[in-house]
Amino acid sequence: MYSAERGRVLNWINYQDSRPIYEQITERYKLLILKGVLAPGEQMPSVRKLAMELSTNPNTVQRAYAELERQGFLYSVRGRGSFVRGDSDLHAQKRAELAERLSAILKEAKEIGIDPAQLLRECGWKENTKND
């Protein structure tokens, strides 16, 4: 699992996915960073190298990195490379996003008369229990 965890499985992009490639790359690395698989300060693969690994265009990887930088996951230095930024409040940010999506789902369910509690049970959630 080591190499997989570190993103070294060649070409994990799904070309059938409706999401654009640059977004798949962005999401992938956001997850790796949030999980701590990539540590703060660690160097990212270079734009060109990752592009080759994924058999995609450097511009596409560039766009993904720019997005990751904008969202505070990376910083890039011309001539040196791209690096994982120290945690900051990335976790809090992600947590808020998840809470938001969760809220939307529960609201949708109630609107059409579905009991949220039952919905939760259906997807394996158990109240008052360790869930894992």
Add this chain to the structure above:
Amino acid sequence: MYSAERGRVLNWINYQDSRPIYEQITERYKLLILKGVLAPGEQMPSVRKLAMELSTNPNTVQRAYAELERQGFLYSVRGRGSFVRGDSDLHAQKRAELAERLSAILKEAKEIGIDPAQLLRECGWKENTKND
């Protein structure tokens, strides 16, 4: 509120919404049907009429209807119009979709070490209680 509920508030489309117009129409009607505001067998507004009401292109409404038909919410009769499909497992279908999305969120949360129970609490969910 009657006409509002039935979608007769003129132009409820949000043009600033990033979602395409046809999708906003689709979602709107799916909701109206699932809530039972539009009853099985009831006739849908004609493509042209709805397009006028929404000040949008008939092609766009057409596409929304096609999508609703594809998903089993409508059926159309040549020369007569489109109608809300009866009974159906539409609810079950929607329920499955929601459970799926819910599952994905809880999984994402766990992956990055966020406690799902706490996440639920954060968005106003209370265990062992009527939630409304």
Add this chain to the structure above:
Amino acid sequence: MYSAERGRVLNWINYQDSRPIYEQITERYKLLILKGVLAPGEQMPSVRKLAMELSTNPNTVQRAYAELERQGFLYSVRGRGSFVRGDSDLHAQKRAELAERLSAILKEAKEIGIDPAQLLRECGWKENTKND
């Protein structure tokens, strides 16, 4: 001045400028919007049209528009065009940015022993007076 104000002076890009083209476009339109020359809801020139006017590449204009959208100045709708977003707090945002830059300058001046008051006088600023 009308057409100039509305950006219809062909090719106001400065190719000698060290700032990239997409940034010059971004700044230009931020200013036009903040000044109110372009009103909320008003349609922006299409990506292709502006690219032609500026004799630049559509991708470059696209990037500028994406940036303007990210910063809350525009919203774009596929198939319809790009539009000026309602004010929101763009002014407050710009004001904070200017205050920040002003602060930095005054700090720099003091560090090397330049009297800020005199500096202000040098660039035409008069205390206790209408300044225009």
Add this chain to the structure above:
Amino acid sequence: MYSAERGRVLNWINYQDSRPIYEQITERYKLLILKGVLAPGEQMPSVRKLAMELSTNPNTVQRAYAELERQGFLYSVRGRGSFVRGDSDLHAQKRAELAERLSAILKEAKEIGIDPAQLLRECGWKENTKND
């Protein structure tokens, strides 16, 4: 604090800074010279030595020195090293630069209807007072 003032704190470069390294070096030394920490005639650290101290590439330091020389802060003597240039209108030059930037900000503010006086107050400036 002595050595710190003289730039001998090892590695004061900020690698997360978006500004290139050579520019950080340039700015640092411009400030030290303008503040008088480095006196006219004083010898600069050798390119190699400074590069080692900063754990950076000699080429990068070289470029910074070239820039400082170009701007009149240093002069170099072949075979002997680089030295801080004497007297100079460096102060006047810097003062002009600051006045220029200040002017630009006040102009920008007025263009979009922000009162410069208020902007100044916002960043801690008080008229008719010693400001420190």
Add this chain to the structure above:
DNA sequence: GTGGTCTAGACCACA
């Protein structure tokens, strides 16, 4: 070697 910008041109989704 690294990242950043730009061009020319393709193809897609949407109205």
Add this chain to the structure above:
DNA sequence: GTGGTCTAGACCACA
């Protein structure tokens, strides 16, 4: 017609 994504390939700034 509109904007959005992607490719191939160039050239630049920086270390």
